[in-house]
Amino acid sequence: MKILKKAILPLGFKASGISCGIKKSGKPDLALFFSEIPAKAACVFTTNSILAAPVVLSKDYLRISDSFQAIIANSANANCFTAKQGLKDARETSQALAVALGLRKENILVASTGIIGKRLQIDKIKSGIPELVKKLSSGGAHEAEKAILTTDTFVKEVSVRLNIDSKSIIICGVAKGAGMIAPNMATLLSFIFTDANVSRQALNQALKAAVKDSFNCITVDGCMSTNDSVMLLANGASKSALISKGKNLDLFIQGLTIVCLELAKMIVKDAEGASKFIKIKVASARNYAEAKTVALNIANSSLFKTAVYGQNPNFGRIAAAAGSGGIKVKEEDLKVKVSSLKKKDIDVEVALNQGKASATVYTSDLTPEYIKINAEYN
């Protein structure tokens, strides 16, 4: 297995990114990912009960369609809290792209990220689509990635190459994260592409497993977004053996998890105002769910996060956070180890002495810069 920190699109995929005028700065704000042949899709969305219009629409299309060939995403406007007009605008986006690509709108996934509660600039998107389609190229992933960023300070791309039997396949992912001034919240978008030949059920199983150990193990401020979307397309263009179970599926899940975890870590490293990257491992728990709950309680504790920012180690704050979430934690069993807070990368290890399960989560510190960014966002 080979891991590369750049976006290498798999066979049959093309991408493009342009500036259609949503961002006042003139920076790229409209991205397109396209598969030349129909692909299977697996998606994971936010569990917030307030859903952005593109999430509602994409969920609808996933219910009625078996195959997908494109993902269109804009930045700088989340198209959320925009009522029926928002849904209409998202649908119109897919419709306009369907015409330009010669597809049905139901074969297109739509994503948005940016400010909430403002109507989507649908006219700008529609007039940008012809150029967007024209620019599609197999080397276009980097341009597309740039067009989904808001105030992320760096691009987030990773590709994994691995062999299924003796056929080489690629899993390539891009993401945007939580470093925003103009928009309102930590919206996470990630688009992942593979030319592997994967059964529908295995694709869903693989994405669920990969997200559980990556995107669902990071937290910046504990605030749940309305737009979070991870979208995976598999087009089978590598003509690899069908991946449906056994060691090939295990290998595919392993590769996909690496892609998701690398992207997730980059999101935490680029978190709003962060000065530290913190890895928290909770071990010897009764089960994975309890280990993860304790780890997330620590990761979301403002008192812990400010102590790390202040480089002021504080075992009491970790213990108190560990005990706060309804999981029974005994003081006499608890072991806490923290690496030097002077460094940028911090390791926290907590042992509960209750069982054999463990979980690892990633977070950042809480800094005055986070408050500045989020207090002065518009």
Added chain:
Amino acid sequence: MKILKKAILPLGFKASGISCGIKKSGKPDLALFFSEIPAKAACVFTTNSILAAPVVLSKDYLRISDSFQAIIANSANANCFTAKQGLKDARETSQALAVALGLRKENILVASTGIIGKRLQIDKIKSGIPELVKKLSSGGAHEAEKAILTTDTFVKEVSVRLNIDSKSIIICGVAKGAGMIAPNMATLLSFIFTDANVSRQALNQALKAAVKDSFNCITVDGCMSTNDSVMLLANGASKSALISKGKNLDLFIQGLTIVCLELAKMIVKDAEGASKFIKIKVASARNYAEAKTVALNIANSSLFKTAVYGQNPNFGRIAAAAGSGGIKVKEEDLKVKVSSLKKKDIDVEVALNQGKASATVYTSDLTPEYIKINAEYN
């Protein structure tokens, strides 16, 4: 009913506060509240599974004793995460005071607030006890209140006078809150005294009801303390009719709730680094629990709190927080109203349009000063 923003001890109660040397500044750090006659006690403690030693000890004493005559509390050391030694030190505190007052140690409640993980300075406490007992007086509540503060910027005292049948009774409460530099977390202590004659069951019922609508409706940073304790003593010295049910109990609960709510609001007003006092009312929910969950999700959202600090109204952040906690919230039903963010006191009103229940919680904004306090606490 008459409400006074100062501590007027009810009949039969005395208090005192001294400096025994735990605080390096020489400020008062040891408080005693004493009832001349045996009193019934009702207490509510933190639900954190990591408990400070004085909480463990007081819970033990509440299991084995029917009556209590004293509460001793120190500030600047939480006696938490101190293992078996901590429990021994808490017990020794009660033992030394029992000897000085001619009581059994099991008739004394013990509380601590301050830094976690440091052994209690038991020798200083023991040598302070004679002076502490000598200074007991019916006007001593203000001195005692001062001795439980850490970096609270003002004292928190309130008294309510009301009539049970035609007998006048007093409910008097003091509290310390969440404005700390030296200690590690938002520890909340509150001690409440009444000369009303209340049945044991009614006393517990009243305290539960009052705490539910007051101390359990405030949040500063969502961090749960290991030391939170609300202790209520009722000594019956007013010789009022026994309060056990009906309109007298309703009236008593009303008075007690006012005492708790006033103290709780003062704690939020004095929150670490706070520049705003925020009242969040969630209305037209299916039931109280759901209303409160939604209100607390908003109150604990860092994105909402920083927006208030920045005086940057943001309905999207409120909607996203409202939808994040597992309660189904429909965008088209949600109504959000926010008063001017330029003022110090902010009112947020959220209507869910699902039912008739409502809940109100109180919180503060998240400011760079909060981070400074908690990053540089030692």
